Amino acid sequence: MVNIIWVSLFLIGFVFAAIQGNMDLVNEAIFSGAKEAVAICIGLISVLTFWLGMMRIAEKAGIINGVSKIMSPFVKILFPDIPKGHPALGYIISNMSANLFGLGNAATPMGIKAMKELKVLNGNKEEASRSMITLLAINTASITLIPTTVIALRIEYNSVGPTEIVFTTILATTCSTIGAIIIDRYFHFRRLKKGG
Known part of the structure; x- marks a missing residue:
């Protein structure tokens, strides 16, 4: 559907x-536009490479494992349908950790792997399970502590204070994540009341 919209906009223009x-x-x-896109991509490569490297160092140092342990009880509350020790939980925690550090590009593969595991748990049905919907809502809203991509874009466009958005981002993403969880739970309990 999105492809049709983009092609339509292009053709109309x-x-x-x-x-x-x-x-x-x-x-x-x-x-x-093509020239600017290439320049932005090259600018982003350096920042993303730096933060992905930092994530790798944090992983080797055991920091990611520590964050995973802190997040694990929270994740179990959000995803009660997933059995303990299932690979989907590891992928979900990795996805949430990468989003926490503003690494959406690194979070995406983990989110896709988590969805595949959740689909298997759901019996490969076409209809999304409760956990799949919750993951999508949280991944989309996602609390972000360091918005690396936005900071990189602000640096690329010579912003006077590229990191001034950090506090605002933390506040906005915290609100969006809380909102996503509330809405997810509301519709889940509504569906349970209807017997669905």
Whole structure:
């Protein structure tokens, strides 16, 4: 569906530019946008490489394991359907830890692996299980302590204070995560009352 929306937006813009005789502006925007995208990607590579390296060092030092132990009781409360010691729990904790440090790119593979494990637990049904819905809600909202990607973008665009957003990000993501959990639980208990 998203692909259809993007293609539609592109085609509509292209048609209107052709009708108004602004094709030269479209060509200019395409090439300048491509150039800027490459520059942003190269800028992000350095920051993401640094933080992924820091995560690897933290993993080797046992910090990630410590964070996992701290998060484990919380994760068990959020995902009571998952049996103790199941691989999905490890992937969920890794996903949440990576999101905590603002490493959405590192969190994504762990989230996908967790979803695959949850789908197996759900008997490979097409309908999402309670745990799958909860993971999606928490992954989307996700408390973030260090918004590395946003800081990297602010540095790339010469922001005067690229790290000024840290406190605001912590506050906003805490609110969004609490909201996601409340909404998830509300609909879960509503469904239970209906007998679904």
